[in-house]
Amino acid sequence: MAVQKILDRICALESRTRDLASGAELYRQGEKCGSYFLITKGWIALSALLHDGQCQILDFVTPGALLGFPLLSSMVRSHSARCITPARVVCYSEPQLTSAIVRDAELAVLLCRQAALDEWRAHDHLVNVCLRSARERIAHLLLELCTRIRGRIPSAGDTIRIPLTQAHIGQALGLTGVHVSRTLRVLREQGIVRFIKRDLQILDSSALARAAGMVGTASGLPPLSHRLPPSIGAWRFRWAEALPAA
Amino acid sequence: MAVQKILDRICALESRTRDLASGAELYRQGEKCGSYFLITKGWIALSALLHDGQCQILDFVTPGALLGFPLLSSMVRSHSARCITPARVVCYSEPQLTSAIVRDAELAVLLCRQAALDEWRAHDHLVNVCLRSARERIAHLLLELCTRIRGRIPSAGDTIRIPLTQAHIGQALGLTGVHVSRTLRVLREQGIVRFIKRDLQILDSSALARAAGMVGTASGLPPLSHRLPPSIGAWRFRWAEALPAA
DNA sequence: CGTACAATTGAAGGACATCAAAAGCGGTGG
DNA sequence: CCACCGCTTTTGATGTCCTTCAATTGTACG
Numbered sequence: 001m002a003v004q005k006i007l008d009r010i011c012a013l014e015s016r017t018r019d020l021a022s023g024a025e026l027y028r029q030g031e032k033c034g035s036y037f038l039i040t041k042g043w044i045a046l047s048a049l050l051h052d053g054q055c056q057i058l059d060f061v062t063p064g065a066l067l068g069f070p071l072l073s074s075m076v077r078s079h080s081a082r083c084i085t086p087a088r089v090v091c092y093s094e095p096q097l098t099s100a101i102v103r104d105a106e107l108a109v110l111l112c113r114q115a116a117l118d119e120w121r122a123h124d125h126l127v128n129v130c131l132r133s134a135r136e137r138i139a140h141l142l143l144e145l146c147t148r149i150r151g152r153i154p155s156a157g158d159t160i161r162i163p164l165t166q167a168h169i170g171q172a173l174g175l176t177g178v179h180v181s182r183t184l185r186v187l188r189e190q191g192i193v194r195f196i197k198r199d200l201q202i203l204d205s206s207a208l209a210r211a212a213g214m215v216g217t218a219s220g221l222p223p224l225s226h227r228l229p230p231s232i233g234a235w236r237f238r239w240a241e242a243l244p245a246a
Numbered sequence: 247m248a249v250q251k252i253l254d255r256i257c258a259l260e261s262r263t264r265d266l267a268s269g270a271e272l273y274r275q276g277e278k279c280g281s282y283f284l285i286t287k288g289w290i291a292l293s294a295l296l297h298d299g300q301c302q303i304l305d306f307v308t309p310g311a312l313l314g315f316p317l318l319s320s321m322v323r324s325h326s327a328r329c330i331t332p333a334r335v336v337c338y339s340e341p342q343l344t345s346a347i348v349r350d351a352e353l354a355v356l357l358c359r360q361a362a363l364d365e366w367r368a369h370d371h372l373v374n375v376c377l378r379s380a381r382e383r384i385a386h387l388l389l390e391l392c393t394r395i396r397g398r399i400p401s402a403g404d405t406i407r408i409p410l411t412q413a414h415i416g417q418a419l420g421l422t423g424v425h426v427s428r429t430l431r432v433l434r435e436q437g438i439v440r441f442i443k444r445d446l447q448i449l450d451s452s453a454l455a456r457a458a459g460m461v462g463t464a465s466g467l468p469p470l471s472h473r474l475p476p477s478i479g480a481w482r483f484r485w486a487e488a489l490p491a492a
Numbered sequence: 493c494g495t496a497c498a499a500t501t502g503a504a505g506g507a508c509a510t511c512a513a514a515a516g517c518g519g520t521g522g
Numbered sequence: 523c524c525a526c527c528g529c530t531t532t533t534g535a536t537g538t539c540c541t542t543c544a545a546t547t548g549t550a551c552g
Contacts, residue, residue, distance in 0.1 A: 078370075102355065104351075109347050129376055130302050131300045131302050134540070167498080178540090182500085182501085185500080185501095380507075411531090425507090427531060427532060430531095431532080
């Protein structure tokens with residue numbers, strides 16, 4: 001798989017491993033960019049703060065992701081990265097990456113694609129939030145996270161660890177934690193999923209897909225596999241596995 | 247300016263100019279990727295369709311933007327690109343770009359940053375939609391578009407052509423056209439802006455910034471210049487100007 | 493055992509959607 | 523020149539999804 005090459009090349013660079021506690025900030029909105037990170041363990045939330053204190057989670061980052069690639073080395077970070085669980089990251093400095101790209105053009109192509117992939121996720125998130133009801137948003141998010149973690153669409157009976165609070169889910173989806181709780185209750189009462197203490201039990205996977213608004217049979221539109229390419233999360237997951245034990 | 251280099255290098259590639267009518271589709275969600283485009287004239291909307299026919303505008307694209315860079319050459323487009331106004335684009339094939347990157351590593355760095363920039367815009371859009379009221383969303387969008395077009399934050403008295411219908415604005419912001427109309431009426435009655443026949447008149451620019459939720463004086467948070475880097479839109483605009491008349 | 497955080501539930505209110513109709517406007521053809 | 527058409531905007535009435543505020547109940551941890 002082509003993406004494996006990113007890992008190989010990046011691992012060849014000089015680096016420094018860091019362990020972070022749950023709640024720690026990897027970087028903060030407004031800081032100067034200057035380094036970037038390969039996540040090897042744990043979950044991290046990317047979030048933007050507003051002047052009035054409101055917080056929007058932009059993306060959940062799982063092991064294997066490359067984080068913090070700057071727009072311009074002189075620019076400040078547009079969002080914060082905070083650990084949801086204890087995490088381990090490998091740090092690189094910005095000049096390292098730039099010179100690595102200049103030396104190795106194929107790496108650059110891969111990094112561009114990585115960036116485009118992240119943009120794709122942001123767009124999907126946007127569609128989810130703007131066009132769907134709370135029930136659909138939550139079902140969609142849960143399905144996406146499962147797929148990213150497992151590397152495949154979940155089937156009935158699976159139990160999957162998702163280390164998020166209901167407040168996290170709300171902050172990602174533009175909902176209050178209260179409403180997430182109510183909506184999860186409905187999904188539970190309908191025998192679709194149970195989300196107890198950060199363990200997600202899939203009771204009826206096809207009902208979950210339906211609740212997420214993923215009717216596979218629609219007219220000439222991209223199938224489920226397009227909206228949730230299993231490859232994306234899977235790559236990220238496997239990069240992490242392929243990493244040296246550090 | 248570093249970004250000018252992208253233009254120089256891309257213009258050196260073999261290309262083909264295309265003119266598109268208003269309403270024409272540059273590419274469509276679900277099609278195979280295989281070419282990419284430099285916009286030199288007109289406005290284009292990137293949008294995603296759902297199975298039930300709902301449509302979400304992901305971004306408005308103005309002259310100077312590089313469009314359609316694929317995740318993987320084998321992948322299908324995740325969204326459609328439709329002309330809002332008559333437009334002119336320069337087309338390149340995917341292998342051209344890839345080989346150009348391999349030959350010219352500095353171009354690759356610039357393209358990565360371009361991709362990161364697009365992601366930044368998507369994140370900003372997400373924050374706008376999730377955290378703000380209809381009034382704030384609309385004010386924010388208008389302010390952003392003005393800044394992109396003019397290359398600077400607009401001042402009172404400016405009249406700026408924004409070739410969008412109120413329905414477009416609604417589809418971008420997760421609102422109905424009806425509600426956009428109502429909200430614009432309030433902004434008009436308050437003497438902040440007037441949006442008549444796609445001409446935006448700025449009556450009170452600081453009130454507009456306030457309505458957009460951009461209070462510059464907030465505690466340790468990034469200033470306005472961070473949330474709306476004038477450079478971004480400006481670059482794009484200038485690339486287009488610098489293009490050969492084609 | 494007390495404290496802090498997460499989840500749950502209820503009641504009340506608001507922001508926005510939906511449905512429907514009318515009016516303004518430009519373009520086209522008779 | 524006027525009639526007609528389609529598109530956009532506007533406005534009203536009604537409804538609903540979600541928020542807000544508040545209180546209660548777990549559950550983990552020192």
